[in-house]
Each structure stands twice: as structure tokens, then as C-alpha cells.
Amino acid sequence: MASKSAEQRNRVQTALDRVRHQIGLVLGAAAGAREAAETEVSRLALEQEIVRVGMNQADAQQQTEWARHPAAHEVFASLGGVRSAFYTDWSAGPGALRDLVAAHAPGPAGRPPSEWLGRVGSNPGVTAPALWRAGSATAAGRDISRTFDVAVPLLDESHLAITSAPKTRPVVDALVQSLLMRVLSTFEPGAVKIHLWDVGQLTAILPDLYPLSRTSALSLYDPTRLEDLLDELAGHIRRIHATGMQAGHTSLRELRRATGQRLEPYRIAVLYGNGETLEPERARDLKRVASGALAAGICLILVDVPTTVSASVETLSLLDERRAISSMTGADLAVDLDPPLPSGQVIRAAGRIAEALIAKQGGPRSFADLMPAEPGLENSARELRAPVGFHEGEPVEVVIGDASPHALIGGPSGSGKTNFLYALLGSLAARYSPDELALYLLDFKEGVSFAGLAPGRKDASWLPHAKLVGVNVNTDREFGLALLRFLADELRRRSAAAKEHEVTNLADLREQDPAGHWPRIVAVIDEFQYLFAGRDQVTAQATQLLEDIARRGRSQGIHLVLASQDVAGIEAFWGKPAVFEQCTLRIAMPKARRVLAETNNAAVSAPKWHAVINHDSGVAHGNQLAHVPDASSRNVFVDLQHKLWERYAGRFARPRLFDGAHSPVLEQFPAYTELKPGARPKALLGQSIDVTEAACGVELPRAPGRNVAVLGGATAEALSIMDSAARSLARQYEPGAVEFLFSCPIEACAPAVLDLKDRLAAEGHSATLTDDLPAALTAMAGSLAGGPPRFLLLYGVDAALPTLEAKEIGQPKSALDHLRTLLKNGPGHGVHTLGWWRSIARLKDTLGFAGTDDIGTWAALDVQGNELTPFAAGQVVHWSPRPGRALFFDRTTHGAPEVIIPFQRPDADLAGGATP
Structure with a gap:
């Protein structure tokens, strides 16, 4: 028994000795590996420091310190070989760089100004040059054979941060202006928009470009309102992501390449700071904009704006009035900036671009430009869609349907609200036949805005789409209530028909009941706030009916267009979210308040005869500015009405005219x-x-x-x-x-x-x-x-x-x-x-x-x-x-x-x- 125990003890001891031996071997190998790694790290640190300082730039003390390093001989030999190989091959380097810039900066992007300044660009904007010339640099002395072009990426590629040196503001302005003119002269007019903001200047920001300010190509912003620019850019980014990228594209550039069309202009926002850090809130806004800007076709040029953004940013740091350091060439090479463009030539070139843009947009548009080639051909089963104005020569549409069922229109007296209503009604009536569209028009203010749409003593014609015209009803709130009752009854009738055919919306009802008469109904109530003018049964019933129609009307093709010239008209909705929230289509005339979202002030600065069209409940990114042509002057709308009346003669009954200013006979x-x-x-x-x-x-x-x-x-x-x-x-x-x-x-x-x-x-x-x-x-x-x-x-x-x-x-x-x-x-x-x-x-x-x-x-x-x-x-x-x-x-x-x-x-x- 004892001998057996001793044998087991010996076996255990032998096994432990083997384990100890193996552990020793592992620890020895680890110590060796660690020593080798530390040696390599030390060698790499030495190599990095030599590269940073430069082999020829180090002083004697630095050279002596390097020589004491155990790996000094090996590192100097390696770096010397690399430098020799570089200078051996450098004879072709400048030429290769020049070829590279020429290939990626064609035309005005890289050529001398004499070849393009003053000429209007022709690039449609589907693709853009990747590089834009800023100057030149020379390697290893001043040998001209080693001079090469220096260009920076812009637009879809990268943002640009510029840091000035003392007394170099004119140089910075010349640099920025040169880059902007290269971009503007490359693309056809309208393909680029410039936004300028300067924390220290209200005016005189790149004044040579001011001829462009009479067009949409150039916008200036209040130095105290950086948030206005950032909000506009953020809204643009959200709109692009919400609409343009629904097909699965990750950027506007991909979308352009896929469709072969320029769907949106490029935007360059130039921000002049003063070297001081922005307010925390503005800095956060700027970072958010910068992170999504490139994908949305927005490029930032930041001048003396200290900030860190999570996006591609190239830098230019001025050394003096002629030279700068660029992140494209590294800190060892000074870039010789191109000389400023001649001021007079820039002014003339900007003027030509502005004139070409105005000509391209067709100049001022008229009511006739809103009309289709052939009237009455559109189908309203899914929605109503009609242009009401123009922006940069392109039509701006109003869409009334399931997504934007009801409209809220606001504008003070003289802002063009009535003219807009005529433009809307005319554009709709021209596109849809009375079988597709029925209009119920009510004007509470003292006037006859809609009276001409019904037959009168001087003109026997009427708008065939109009079923009801009510004017001068400011004291007859009961008539507005009667209209709402009628719409509620029609809503119940349509709902019953939809239930019978087992469908849920107007489009499906029309498909299942093609023999039925189911036009879309648009009820326009101007100065609608009179409905809520009293604390009585009329107000109570009108509120209840309006909320029900607003909530359920969309599915049955019954739409409300509520207009007011007084802010009280909009405030009438506060406390009635069931109505206000359903009016996802908002139209704000110049100086209108509280029509759009609370923080959306686009209407405040809108010019006369324009309107801000917004299909997203007034949120800023849904803004579309439209110039509304004259639709209410003498004979403008009347001519259209006569044509439609003759076209549909005898097919539709005359509208019911209610004129509160005249007693019936x-x-x-x-x-x-x-x-x-x-x-x-x-x-x-x-x-x-x-x-x-x-x-x-x-x-x-x-x-x-x-x-x-x-x-x-x-x-x-x-x-x-x-x-x-x-x-x-x-x-x-x-x-x-x-x-x-x-x-x-x-x-x-x-x-x-x-x-x-x-x-x-x-x-x-x-x-x-x-x-x-x-x-x-x-x-x-x-x-x-x-x-x-x-x-x-x-x-x-x-x-x-x-x-x-x-x-x-x-x-x-x-x-x-x-x-x-x-x-x-x-x-x-x-x-x-x-x-x-x-x-x-x-x-x-x-x-x-x-x-x-x-x-x-x-x-x-x-x-x-x-x-x-x-x-x-x-x-x-x-x-x-x-x-x-x-x-x-x-x-x-x-x-x-x-x-x-x-x-x-x-x-x-x-x-x-x-x-x-």
C-alpha cells in the first residue's frame, strides 16, 4: 500500500515539474517578445520624431540626442533610402500632380481666369468637378519644374475651413471670391446658390458678387441671426432626406447619377467668423448641419469659425498675404495663393450670370403660364394638384389630397391673399372638369371677392365648377353654419356609399362605383374666423361640424381651404387642435404670422406677390417660396371663366349665389x-x-x-x-x-x-x-x-x-x-x-x-x-x-x-x- 502511494506521488511531482518548465519557457518567450516590441516601439517613435522635425531641419543638440538612440543607425539608414528614392522619382511628380488637377478640375475649376471669367457656365449640374484650384506650390526649393497646382475639394466632396492671419481679410475675400466665381462660372445659371453670413458685417460681404443678389443665386443673412441660415440649411437637409432619398440613395450625388437630372441646386454657405467660439447652441446647430450637408448637396466654407465637425473638412491656413498651409499638401509646403480676380471683371461676370439666370427663368410669369395646354384632362380620384406660382422659373404646386387634406391661408390686408385664392381656383378649374371638382366658396368679409364667379347683371357667365358662392356674409354666420351642415351631410352620404361598396376612400369608391357622381369637394371659407365670433350656438355648432369635417373629410374627398387676413383668424384655432392639425397645407403671404410653425418666420421676409407654400404643417424644411402671378386684375380670371363656361355650356347648373348685402326678390x-x-x-x-x-x-x-x-x-x-x-x-x-x-x-x-x-x-x-x-x-x-x-x-x-x-x-x-x-x-x-x-x-x-x-x-x-x-x-x-x-x-x-x-x-x- 505504501509503495503504491509513493508511486502516485512521484507521478504527480513529475507532472508538476513539466508544468513549471513549460511556464518558464512561455514567460521567457513573453519577456523576449516584450523586449522586442519595446525596441520596435522605441525605433518607430524615433522615426516618427525624425519625420516630424525633418532630417535636415534638426539642430545639433537634436542630432546628438538622436544619435544616442540604439536604433539611430537603422532608422537613419531607412529614412535616407526613402528620401533618396523619393528624390530620384520626383522629376515626374509635379507633372503627375498637374495632370491630376487638370483631370479633376476641368474648365473654370482649374484653368486660368482669362479663359472663363465673364462667360456663363453650361454644366447642367448632374456631376461636379472634384477639385477647385486655389494656388500652386513648389517642392524642394524654387525650381519651377517642381511647381504643381494646388486645388481643394468642394461641393459633394468636402467642406473647407480657412484660417486667416493678421491683416489678411482682403486675401481671404479674394480666395473665397475666386473659388465662388470658379463654381458659378462652371455650372449653368440656377445650378448653384450662394449663402453669405458675416458675424461682423451687415453688408459689403464680397460686394463684387452683389449683381447676383437680385436673383435667387445669392442670399445674405443678418449677422445677429446665424440661426436663420442654419435653420434654412437644416430644413433643406431634412427635405432632401425626406423626399429625394426615399428611393434608397444615400446622397444627392447618387440620386443625380441614378436619374441623370439635377433635382436640386448645389448650395455653398460661406460663414465669416471672428476667431471666437460660437455660442454653444449655434455650435451644435452648425455641427449637425455640417454632418449631413454634403449628402444633401451643401458645402460649407468656414472662415475663422473654430469648430470641430464630423464630416470631411479640408483646411487652408494663411501664413501671410501671399502664402498658406493646406491640408491637401501638408505642413512642409507653403501654397502660393492665386492673385485676386480683377474687381471690375468679377462685377461684370456676376451681372452676366444674373441676366442669364433671369432669362432662363423666363422673367416674370403670368396667370396664363399656370394654365395647362388642354383644360379639364386631369383626374381627381387620388388628389388635386395644381401650380399656383413659380420659383426660379419652375412651377410650385399645391397638392390637396389624403396627405394634405385641408389648407390654412394667412396674410394681412394687401398681402395678396385674394389674388392667391384666384390663382389657386383658376389653376384647379383649368385642370379638372366640373365632374372632377366641385367648389363651394364663401367670403365673410365685406366685399364681393367671389361674386364674379356666379352670373350677374353685367356678365351672365359663371365658373362651371362653382356650386355655391356666398359673399358679404360677415353678419350672416348662419350661412357659414349652413355650409358646414351641408358638407357634413355630404360626408355622411359618401361614407354610407363607401361602406356599401366596402371601401375606405374616395379613389376606391370611384373605382367600385364608376356610375356614381363623386367629385372632390373644395370648400373655400375666406375670413373663416367670423364663424367663431360669438359665444353662442353658432360657434358651438360650427366648431363641432368643422372638427368632424376636418377629421373625416380627407378620406371622402371633402377638403377645407380656410383663409384669414387677421392673426385672430389663426388664433381662433388655438384650443381646436382637431382642426388646426388637420390643416397640413399652410400658405403664408408676406408678413403673415402664426400660419406656419411657431419657429418658422419665412413669411416675415417673403417679398410682395409671393407666398410660402408648405405641405408639412408649417415646419421650416417644407417651405417653398413661390411668386404668384396676377390672377385678380380686370379680365384676367374672367377670360378663363368665359372659356370654361363655353367649354362646359349647358352641362352644369348655375351656382347658387348668396349675397348678404342684397335682399332677395x-x-x-x-x-x-x-x-x-x-x-x-x-x-x-x-x-x-x-x-x-x-x-x-x-x-x-x-x-x-x-x-x-x-x-x-x-x-x-x-x-x-x-x-x-x-x-x-x-x-x-x-x-x-x-x-x-x-x-x-x-x-x-x-x-x-x-x-x-x-x-x-x-x-x-x-x-x-x-x-x-x-x-x-x-x-x-x-x-x-x-x-x-x-x-x-x-x-x-x-x-x-x-x-x-x-x-x-x-x-x-x-x-x-x-x-x-x-x-x-x-x-x-x-x-x-x-x-x-x-x-x-x-x-x-x-x-x-x-x-x-x-x-x-x-x-x-x-x-x-x-x-x-x-x-x-x-x-x-x-x-x-x-x-x-x-x-x-x-x-x-x-x-x-x-x-x-x-x-x-x-x-x-x-x-x-x-x-x-
Whole structure:
């Protein structure tokens, strides 16, 4: 047993000895490797230091120190061999460099100025030279054979940082100006945009280039507003990445090569600093811009702007007024900068480029340039798309569809908002037929902006796409509400049809129901803030309807265009995000505020007759500046309207025109002309404020309470209502089949009443004007049964009350009692009273304790809403009197009173007052 244990111990000991031996070998090898590595590191450090200082530039002390190094002999031998080989081959070096620059800096990019300065470039901008000449350098002395061109990469290749030396600002300006002129002279006009910012100068930044400032090729920025330039560049980068690179390309250069087209101009932003570090926020913004700029076709030239950017940056550091150090050649070679370009030649060359750019863009564009070659050929199933202006000669389009369903337009008075609306409407109408586009146009301000789109006295034509035109409706907010109700009803109709066909949007509905009529609807509401002008039911209902249409209208092809000239119009949306956020299309006229995003101030500096078009909810990167041509001058839009009217003649109905400044004419109203003798007489009191041209009528069957009261002291309106009621009733009876009895104790109104009586008599009806109202009432109350239908028209009942209240001796009832009998029992026997009371209190006196049931219908004029509550089934009435309008309520048909417009009464001068 003991011998076995000893044997095991020996085996273990032997194994441990072997392990120790192997570990020793490994440690020895590691120590050797470490020593070799340390030796190599020391040798490389020596070699690096010699290269940095230079073999021939080191002083004696430095040479002695190097010689003490163990690897000195080996390093000097190696570097000496490299230097010998370099100088042996250098005879071809300058020529190779010159060939390299010539190949990558063709034409103005690398050639002498005499060959190109003053000539307009022709490169379309699909590809760009990789290098741009800045000067020359000579290696190993001043031997001209060893001189070569020095060029720097710009545009798609790299940014450029320039550091000045004392008193070298003119040299820096000459260098920058030379590079910019080389670029501008290489490409065709419009292919390059220059942005200039100088922290120390408001003007005089490269003044020789100022002829370009009258075009879009050159922009200057406020020295205190670097953020404006950086925001603009950042927005451009985001826009390029959001739109131009969706096909999978990583840069604008790749996209140009793939499409063979210059989709965007190159941009060079020159920033002049003062050597001081930028504010932290601006420095961060600049770094963000620089990192994404090259891929978006933006090149930065930074002069004395200390910053570190995560992007390709070449440097030029000036040594004095002639020489600089470039990162392209290294610190050992001084670059001799090219001499400045002659100032006069630069000014003339910039002027020629500016003139060529203006000529290329076609100069000022007209409304005719917005028109298509052939009208009415576009399809609106997916969207509406139409140019509204031009930028640098290219059309700028407005797109209305699922992505940008509703538009918000803002601009102060005189900014061109109305002109823009005409440009938009004209461009849309020219491209889409009335089968594809239906327009509903409403203008709340006092004016007739849209009136010409409907037929008028001087011009019988109309815009065939227009279905509704409302003007001068600043006091008729109810008409705006009526339009929203109509749109909500149409939205429900389309939604039901979409559900029936199992689709979710207009394009699919039109595909599944090709026989249906589903045009896209665009409702333009100018000065829309009037909808929210009061804290009442109109505002509440308008808000609810507008939010619903804004939210759901996009899928069914119903679009809102809301315009306002007052900032209050935009502020009306604050607190209504359901509407504001759906208006992703924003159009800001010059000086407009709060139309675009809060931080987007592009409209503040927009020139006159321009607009900022933004399809991205007002975010700055979506800005497109457009010059809007004149569309609203005399005969400009009219000519287009005539052409379209003739093209679609007879195919589409005339639009409904609602003009709040004019009272409707009864004889011209369809509801009146269509009346004919029938079983249920209907009195027309006025025009309903509605999308359709409807009249407000009161049916007068043989039923209790079917009497009509006109309330208030507004004489002209009261006479109008009484007149239209009587004439419309007379039209529904054969001559001799009805009797009219008039009473008018108001002397000023007598001529008007007499004229109406004579008109009815001339039509063959029995029409009598009584001078003894009590006797007439007594007779009528005693003979209710039998006889033809009778209408009692009482003018100024309150004026007759003292006479009616008096009782004759021996009579148990007064004439007032007989009037009450007629009001209570007359309608059931075909006797209806149409009375005008000038005050609510007098009407109550007339009715006595019988209550209000005998007055089933009333039209209130200059009466406050709170006085009408007893006659409106107890509900609170919101009504403030306004000229030319009445509040109408029929308890048998109305849930709430509605505003109506009394008809224009003929020969109104007989009334003792003007017709409204």
C-alpha cells in the first residue's frame, strides 16, 4: 500500500515539474517578445520624431540626442533610402500632380481666369468637378519644374475651413471670391446658390458678387441671426432626406447619377467668423448641419469659425498675404495663393450670370403660364394638384389630397391673399372638369371677392365648377353654419356609399362605383374666423361640424381651404387642435404670422406677390417660396371663366349665389314662381339662410294656432314680411276664391298697404281696406262658419288696441274679445290672422290670459332674444337684432328659431322707409 502511494506521488511531482518548465519557457518567450516590441516601439517613435522635425531641419543638440538612440543607425539608414528614392522619382511628380488637377478640375475649376471669367457656365449640374484650384506650390526649393497646382475639394466632396492671419481679410475675400466665381462660372445659371453670413458685417460681404443678389443665386443673412441660415440649411437637409432619398440613395450625388437630372441646386454657405467660439447652441446647430450637408448637396466654407465637425473638412491656413498651409499638401509646403480676380471683371461676370439666370427663368410669369395646354384632362380620384406660382422659373404646386387634406391661408390686408385664392381656383378649374371638382366658396368679409364667379347683371357667365358662392356674409354666420351642415351631410352620404361598396376612400369608391357622381369637394371659407365670433350656438355648432369635417373629410374627398387676413383668424384655432392639425397645407403671404410653425418666420421676409407654400404643417424644411402671378386684375380670371363656361355650356347648373348685402326678390324666387293653387296654403315670409335657395314658408291649414305674428318696430322689414306673405298666399288661390281684409292705423304705412291691396285686387281677389276695424272683427267673429278662406292682415295692432279695448254700450264683448276669438277659433274655420305688433308687451296684451298657443308662428325683428322665450316653447332664444334680418319660429316644424332674410318689397318708397 505504501509503495503504491509513493508511486502516485512521484507521478504527480513529475507532472508538476513539466508544468513549471513549460511556464518558464512561455514567460521567457513573453519577456523576449516584450523586449522586442519595446525596441520596435522605441525605433518607430524615433522615426516618427525624425519625420516630424525633418532630417535636415534638426539642430545639433537634436542630432546628438538622436544619435544616442540604439536604433539611430537603422532608422537613419531607412529614412535616407526613402528620401533618396523619393528624390530620384520626383522629376515626374509635379507633372503627375498637374495632370491630376487638370483631370479633376476641368474648365473654370482649374484653368486660368482669362479663359472663363465673364462667360456663363453650361454644366447642367448632374456631376461636379472634384477639385477647385486655389494656388500652386513648389517642392524642394524654387525650381519651377517642381511647381504643381494646388486645388481643394468642394461641393459633394468636402467642406473647407480657412484660417486667416493678421491683416489678411482682403486675401481671404479674394480666395473665397475666386473659388465662388470658379463654381458659378462652371455650372449653368440656377445650378448653384450662394449663402453669405458675416458675424461682423451687415453688408459689403464680397460686394463684387452683389449683381447676383437680385436673383435667387445669392442670399445674405443678418449677422445677429446665424440661426436663420442654419435653420434654412437644416430644413433643406431634412427635405432632401425626406423626399429625394426615399428611393434608397444615400446622397444627392447618387440620386443625380441614378436619374441623370439635377433635382436640386448645389448650395455653398460661406460663414465669416471672428476667431471666437460660437455660442454653444449655434455650435451644435452648425455641427449637425455640417454632418449631413454634403449628402444633401451643401458645402460649407468656414472662415475663422473654430469648430470641430464630423464630416470631411479640408483646411487652408494663411501664413501671410501671399502664402498658406493646406491640408491637401501638408505642413512642409507653403501654397502660393492665386492673385485676386480683377474687381471690375468679377462685377461684370456676376451681372452676366444674373441676366442669364433671369432669362432662363423666363422673367416674370403670368396667370396664363399656370394654365395647362388642354383644360379639364386631369383626374381627381387620388388628389388635386395644381401650380399656383413659380420659383426660379419652375412651377410650385399645391397638392390637396389624403396627405394634405385641408389648407390654412394667412396674410394681412394687401398681402395678396385674394389674388392667391384666384390663382389657386383658376389653376384647379383649368385642370379638372366640373365632374372632377366641385367648389363651394364663401367670403365673410365685406366685399364681393367671389361674386364674379356666379352670373350677374353685367356678365351672365359663371365658373362651371362653382356650386355655391356666398359673399358679404360677415353678419350672416348662419350661412357659414349652413355650409358646414351641408358638407357634413355630404360626408355622411359618401361614407354610407363607401361602406356599401366596402371601401375606405374616395379613389376606391370611384373605382367600385364608376356610375356614381363623386367629385372632390373644395370648400373655400375666406375670413373663416367670423364663424367663431360669438359665444353662442353658432360657434358651438360650427366648431363641432368643422372638427368632424376636418377629421373625416380627407378620406371622402371633402377638403377645407380656410383663409384669414387677421392673426385672430389663426388664433381662433388655438384650443381646436382637431382642426388646426388637420390643416397640413399652410400658405403664408408676406408678413403673415402664426400660419406656419411657431419657429418658422419665412413669411416675415417673403417679398410682395409671393407666398410660402408648405405641405408639412408649417415646419421650416417644407417651405417653398413661390411668386404668384396676377390672377385678380380686370379680365384676367374672367377670360378663363368665359372659356370654361363655353367649354362646359349647358352641362352644369348655375351656382347658387348668396349675397348678404342684397335682399332677395320675391318674383324671382323659385319657391314663389312654383306656387300654384292647392289644398294647403303657404305664406312665404323670407329667404332661409341655407345652401339651397329655399324660402321660409308657413303652412296655414285649418288647424288651431295657425296665425302669424310679426314682432318689432322695424317698419321696412315688417312691411316686407306682410307683403310677401299676402302675395304668396294670393298666388295659391284662384281669383275670387279667397278674401283679404286689411287694417292699418299707422298713417305712414298706409300707402304701402293700399298698394298691396290694389295689387291683390288686380289679380282678381277680394281685397278690402277697412277703416272700422272693431266692426270688421265683430262681423268676422260672428260668421266663422262657412264662406271662402279669409286672411286678416293687421298692421300695427298695438296702435289699434285702445280702440279695440273699448266696449260699446250694451255690448258684452269688445272688439279685442272678438280678435281673441278669431285668433283662437278662426284657423279651424279657414280664417287666419297675420298681424304686426311693434312690441312683445302689446302682443301679450292682445292675447290676454289665453297664453301663446294661438300664435303658432312668429317673425321677430328688432326684439331681444330674452323677450321671445315665452313664444318659443320656453327655450332660451339667442338673438340680437340686425338690419335686414328676422328670427323665424314655427312651433309645428322648428326645434329652434332660424334667421331669415325678408324679401325685397316692390315700390318700397311707399313704406315710409327703405327696403333692407
